Amino acid sequence: MRLATVSTPTGTTAAVQDGEDWRALPARDLSAAFADGSWAAAPGAVVPGAVPVLPLPRPGKVVCCGLNYGEHIRETGRELPAHPTLFAKFADTLTGPTDDLRLDASAQWDWEAELAVVVGTPLHRADRAAARAAIGGWTVANDLSARDWQRRTLQWFQGKAWDATTPLGPVVVTPDEVDPFAGLAVSCRIDGVEVQRDSTATLVFDAADLLAYVSTFTVLRPGDLVLTGTPGGVGMARDPQRWLADGEVLETEVEGIGTLRNTIRLTQEESSWTPATTA
Amino acid sequence: MRLATVSTPTGTTAAVQDGEDWRALPARDLSAAFADGSWAAAPGAVVPGAVPVLPLPRPGKVVCCGLNYGEHIRETGRELPAHPTLFAKFADTLTGPTDDLRLDASAQWDWEAELAVVVGTPLHRADRAAARAAIGGWTVANDLSARDWQRRTLQWFQGKAWDATTPLGPVVVTPDEVDPFAGLAVSCRIDGVEVQRDSTATLVFDAADLLAYVSTFTVLRPGDLVLTGTPGGVGMARDPQRWLADGEVLETEVEGIGTLRNTIRLTQEESSWTPATTA
Numbered sequence: 001m002r003l004a005t006v007s008t009p010t011g012t013t014a015a016v017q018d019g020e021d022w023r024a025l026p027a028r029d030l031s032a033a034f035a036d037g038s039w040a041a042a043p044g045a046v047v048p049g050a051v052p053v054l055p056l057p058r059p060g061k062v063v064c065c066g067l068n069y070g071e072h073i074r075e076t077g078r079e080l081p082a083h084p085t086l087f088a089k090f091a092d093t094l095t096g097p098t099d100d101l102r103l104d105a106s107a108q109w110d111w112e113a114e115l116a117v118v119v120g121t122p123l124h125r126a127d128r129a130a131a132r133a134a135i136g137g138w139t140v141a142n143d144l145s146a147r148d149w150q151r152r153t154l155q156w157f158q159g160k161a162w163d164a165t166t167p168l169g170p171v172v173v174t175p176d177e178v179d180p181f182a183g184l185a186v187s188c189r190i191d192g193v194e195v196q197r198d199s200t201a202t203l204v205f206d207a208a209d210l211l212a213y214v215s216t217f218t219v220l221r222p223g224d225l226v227l228t229g230t231p232g233g234v235g236m237a238r239d240p241q242r243w244l245a246d247g248e249v250l251e252t253e254v255e256g257i258g259t260l261r262n263t264i265r266l267t268q269e270e271s272s273w274t275p276a277t278t279a
Numbered sequence: 280m281r282l283a284t285v286s287t288p289t290g291t292t293a294a295v296q297d298g299e300d301w302r303a304l305p306a307r308d309l310s311a312a313f314a315d316g317s318w319a320a321a322p323g324a325v326v327p328g329a330v331p332v333l334p335l336p337r338p339g340k341v342v343c344c345g346l347n348y349g350e351h352i353r354e355t356g357r358e359l360p361a362h363p364t365l366f367a368k369f370a371d372t373l374t375g376p377t378d379d380l381r382l383d384a385s386a387q388w389d390w391e392a393e394l395a396v397v398v399g400t401p402l403h404r405a406d407r408a409a410a411r412a413a414i415g416g417w418t419v420a421n422d423l424s425a426r427d428w429q430r431r432t433l434q435w436f437q438g439k440a441w442d443a444t445t446p447l448g449p450v451v452v453t454p455d456e457v458d459p460f461a462g463l464a465v466s467c468r469i470d471g472v473e474v475q476r477d478s479t480a481t482l483v484f485d486a487a488d489l490l491a492y493v494s495t496f497t498v499l500r501p502g503d504l505v506l507t508g509t510p511g512g513v514g515m516a517r518d519p520q521r522w523l524a525d526g527e528v529l530e531t532e533v534e535g536i537g538t539l540r541n542t543i544r545l546t547q548e549e550s551s552w553t554p555a556t557t558a
Binding site: 060061066067082083084085086087088090105146152153155156158162219 | 339340345346360361362363364365366367369370371372384425428431432433434435436437440441442495496497498
């Protein structure tokens, strides 16, 4: 199944794709549908003019893995890791698959195309097999990062938790339809020029590893998200370094799932507002 | 006012202290009371046998600051920072002021006594003055950390986001009653022996700095939490290093606010369950 949260004249609804159409599911969005199981309900009427929006507006947890593709690890000058590098985002960090990305306060906004996992059933201290069985679906994310803020301190969080900067979607595809374990192409394009491409088969820690590992210390619930990390090709690692510019169109694709298409709206608001510098 | 979430025979209620008594407020807990403003409502009847439990069970965001007292920064061998070091916890990471702390999977559980700030009004891109005015209250936290997990990778998150390991409470004190900006003693004791003591007046980034800084990249809402960092004296920095042991009683106090009193229940469950090692 290909699931989405779609806009309607009266709000949003969870929906399942039927050919060219979207049929309503009995939940206002996929966060609700994963929470109550209604993502698997019988599809209702076709939703006229349905447009996929942010599929999961209220995940309880968003856990991200860094340094998880060999090529990206090498471009940052590091060794292959023994454990996944993890950090968190907020639900507020997410935004829709075609939303403009309103960026400011940094001149070093960078892209990170990623495969994202949607948790389907509760998970606590799971092994790999249980973790894999708990995967509810797959989607696409771009972990945009303000590299200067990310490197201000040892902890990356403040460069990666800016409201409405991580596009997600456009659809959540159930595991019977795609198999990232076997390998799906993850790619990123800026104004049509490819800047990242790798296969999910080369992940150091795959989705089952990550869900099992995270479930060691915190319970994962239906609708929670785990972002699996980005391939090589980010702007920070280029020579010269390359940052996102106002008006550029950022496309983020995972083969067999879908494509995010977001326009960069970059402003430097220094005149009206100065980032807090408190030292 | 001294506010709490207290247990009753039929669940919990938000409450305000009246001498020796707790009087009910019209919300099931302080998360609800901060969300709808009912923390300021007229107090109702005395709650018989009221016992403070986790005051804020559902903060939307929990942001923590590391390396924020000069003495603790020096004991980790670092320089005074230009920017606050930030990371996130989940609501699930929190636990009540007298709850046992069930720890496992690490033999390096360490303590971090902290002053915590409760956001009172929505905050976005605030300056220091607006941030200070948005403080809804003050409480006490202990940012227990599994040091081996914290140091497995560059990101501390996986050592600091274990479910039910950060005690919080016992009360939330409104800003008219205590003034951490002027200096309150933060202390930590293990079985009655003091291991940490410093004054909130020596914070590198005070609560107004932190709320303003965080509000640069993400909106803060009523009931959100910001933990301000821990003084020197953690077990990791001792010679020899010193970790929490089964049966020890951990007391965490901020002068004028209150004391957390939690018993360590440490097990090494390796026989029944092995932490995921996925490399």
